[in-house]
Amino acid sequence: MGIQEQYRSEAAALLSSGEVKLVIGFGAGSTADRRRPLFARTPEEAEKFVLDAACIANLSTYLVAEGLLSDGKKVGVFLKPDGIRSVNILISEAQLKPEQVVILGYAIENGKDVVPLEGCNISDFSIGEKIRSHTPPTHVIEAAEKIEAMSAEERFEFWKEEFAKCIKCYACRQVCPMCYCRRCIVDVNQPQWVSTSSHTLGNFEWNLVRAFHLAGRCAACGACDRACPVNIPLRLVNYRMGKEVRSAFDYVAGENSDQKPVLASFKQDDPETFIL
Amino acid sequence: MTRILLRNKLDDCIAAWQKAGFSVLAPVKRHEMSSFGEVQKSGDMALDLILTERTIKDQFFPQTEPLIKYKIGKQQIDSETMTPPEKKRVFFGVRPCDASGLAIDDPLFGWDYKDDYWFRRRDNSVIVTIACAQADDFCMCTSVKLSPDSAKGADVLLRPLLEGSGWQIEVFTERGKALLEIVSSLLLEGNGHTFPLPQVPEKFDLEKVMAWLGDKENFESQFWKDIALRCVGCGSCTFLCPTCHCFDIQDEGDTYQGIRRKNWDSCSFALFTMHTSGHNPRNTQSTRWRQRIMHKFNYYRGKFGVNSCSGCGRCTRQCPVDMGITETLQAITNLPR
Structure with missing residues (x-):
């Protein structure tokens, strides 16, 4: 039995036993190479799940959808390591209760082979070592190094041109599992704290606010980057912030769910190089 | 007898239109994103794209538009109305769906209040649509009763010639006629074989x-x-x-x-x-x-x-x-x- 059939029947079993109220996975998309999130509430619907190397989206973002888990019932979800990492972060930030999420874990190897990850509760997955030693795709590292090699002026020009494309559709925010604020700072409008205008300054404001808010919290799933309709290389921003946090605090977000959020906790031996 | 615009005359057309006071805008690909942008020569144009990622709407209804500058003093309020640029524009290589979009929005912007920001730009712009030679899985113009060669919203419609050497011209408005008048010496008289329209299946009823x-x-x-x-x-x-x-x-x-x-x-x-x-x-x-x-x-x-x-x-x-x-x-x- 292939992994797709195996996971279909596991999802169906979870639904028919009543253990979960819903399983979030992937279904066929509008073209042959597309997959779309699929929500199954019955074992029959679980038969429509697709699991292959095109299932790259991080579905953990739906776990923080308003009202989804407020009834205390469990939800099953198909997750890759980056999704499991996201769940770790969400638990450590008290946004999820570990017992409410049943994980159907899988990994995509060499960009084509889908293999199961053993376990169903978040504590079953020890991904810490993997995350620490994980290196992003070569093109990401190369692009990041290219930007780091620039002078401050060149770098500013680079991002100015990239952010000039931004239309403030907030797709980056909406697909991000870490952007779970019920009212984002840019939506606080009594008074309007951050300009809604999508001009150079407004676009910088938005993208910098998001970068700061994701520092030490990003699961590096790349969802923002893929969602951006104007192709801003957003993952480079978060990659850099992750690097900063790691070098300052030796902290990698989402290693496990017991981690304390790095910027919301204090250790006596934290470096204080920023204090003159 | 129809007229033909040859691809190798496009640079001369751009120059002629510019000389007549027009800015020329066309599909461009810049910084990994395609949209409508000003061009100086035909080589700047990305005419082979099925569709730009951004729409032509942006050029008439920008994502942010200053309306009024104001200053509140002790006894008075000074304000200055800001108006969009008055320059005449040619949009070359618009897809039928994008041009139709403009025509669809016209009644909205002119309904209970005439939106000057929209109409100033509309009145200063000439739309040169190019009929589609290709479509992708997401195109659905036929489902909404339009077509890959719809002239809705267009002043001029160009049909690509089979051999890729240029376009056959159809003119629909006075504005389009005036635009072509500027380049009339660059156009050929004649009929060519035009590229077959792509099949865009109807996707819903x-x-x-x-x-x-x-x-x-x-x-x-x-x-x-x-x-x-x-x-x-x-x-x-x-x-x-x-x-x-x-x-x-x-x-x-x-x-x-x-x-x-x-x-x-x-x-x-x-x-x-x-x-x-x-x-x-x-x-x-x-x-x-x-x-x-x-x-x-x-x-x-x-x-x-x-x-x-x-x-x-x-x-x-x-x-x-x-x-x-x-x-x-x-x-x-x-x-x-």
Whole structure:
């Protein structure tokens, strides 16, 4: 039995036993190479799940959808390591209760082979070592190094041109599992704290606010980057912030769910190089 | 006898139009994104794209537009109205769906109040549409009763010649005629074989959809909750739509001076309908998605006699969770009656 059939029947079993109220996975998309999130509430619907190397989206973002888990019932979800990492972060930030999420874990190897990850509760997955030693795709590292090699002026020009494309559709925010604020700072409008205008300054404001808010919290799933309709290389921003946090605090977000959020906790031996 | 514009005369045309006071805008690909931008020569144009990622709408209704500069003094308030640039523009290589989008939005911007910002730009612009030679899986113009060679919204329609050497010209308006007058010495008389139009299959039954949407019984249908479940609530479909036109007015500045701006807004956002009290009449994503579909295929038609969709397919093409108008209307078409 292939992994797709195996996971279909596991999802169906979870639904028919009543253990979960819903399983979030992937279904066929509008073209042959597309997959779309699929929500199954019955074992029959679980038969429509697709699991292959095109299932790259991080579905953990739906776990923080308003009202989804407020009834205390469990939800099953198909997750890759980056999704499991996201769940770790969400638990450590008290946004999820570990017992409410049943994980159907899988990994995509060499960009084509889908293999199961053993376990169903978040504590079953020890991904810490993997995350620490994980290196992003070569093109990401190369692009990041290219930007780091620039002078401050060149770098500013680079991002100015990239952010000039931004239309403030907030797709980056909406697909991000870490952007779970019920009212984002840019939506606080009594008074309007951050300009809604999508001009150079407004676009910088938005993208910098998001970068700061994701520092030490990003699961590096790349969802923002893929969602951006104007192709801003957003993952480079978060990659850099992750690097900063790691070098300052030796902290990698989402290693496990017991981690304390790095910027919301204090250790006596934290470096204080920023204090003159 | 029709006339032909040869590709190798395009640079001369651009120069002639520029000399006559026009800016020339065309599809361009810059910084990994395609949109309409000013060009100086034909080599700057990306005419082979099926469709630019950004729509031509941006050039008439920009994402942020300054309206008024104001200054509040002790005894008086000074304000200065800001107007869009007056320069004449040629849009070369517009796709039929994008040009149609402009025509669809005209009645909206001229309805109870004539939006000067839109119409000044419209009046200063000549639209040269190029009929499509190719389509992708997301194109759906035929489903909304348009076509890959629709002349809606166009002043001039060009049909690509089979051998790729140029375009056959059709003129529809006085404005288009005047534009071609400028380059008349560069055009050839003659008929060429034009490129066959791409097959764009009809993806849904528009009549059926409109009837279902018009039935008040269906407003509270479970259908909306099911179809919108995966919508993450971003504004990418609305902001990339050639006909979505909602905006917000914002004052930007401090207590004493600032700029009043007209900024894009989206019915996908929770904040769009949030009342000052905190009450939100569209408090779930399903009610927002329903609004978008209803507005396009029911309310807009009721008011202006035309659907607010030109079938470009960008909503689905760019959607992070693979949903858009096509599959929603397909699902409505297939609902048990």
